[in-house]
Amino acid sequence: MSSSPNRIVATVFGAVYLLVGLLGFAVTGGVGFIATEGGLLLGIFEVNPLHNIAHLLIGAALLVAGLANARAAKGVNTTVGAVYLLLGIIGFFLVGTAANILALNTADHFLHLASAVVLLGVGLGTERNVPRTAAV
DSSP states (O other): OOSOHHHHHHHHHHHHHHHHHHHHTTSOTTOOTTOSSOEEETTTEEEOHHHHHHHHHHHHHHHHHHHHOHHHHHHHHHHHHHHHHHHHHHHHHHTTSTTOTTOOOHHHHHHHHHHHHHHHHHHHHSOTTSOSSOOO
């Protein structure tokens, strides 16, 4: 892998989110698939099986892109960062409602916002000569 900031961040975040997704299943036994309250991962992050699957999919996308090339990593970092920014903000309004199908809690919101800052910062702020998408 080159020293591309996008590839490094995508690969590291991808591996971490894959691990988090797998570990989440250790604390969600007996938790409903889209339960609004879930098990606690690392004692602070609330997860349910759907949340775990989301982590696995996001981790896989980041890891594959990071291992592929700088363009793919930049695009996935930016996309996942934007989704996490939106989820981090909207998440505060979902807690305590039936719409909280990912069993989000306050710790999750701040982690999603922190992930968004890093992913968007690297995706939009570095390697500006690498297009996010292929030219048409």
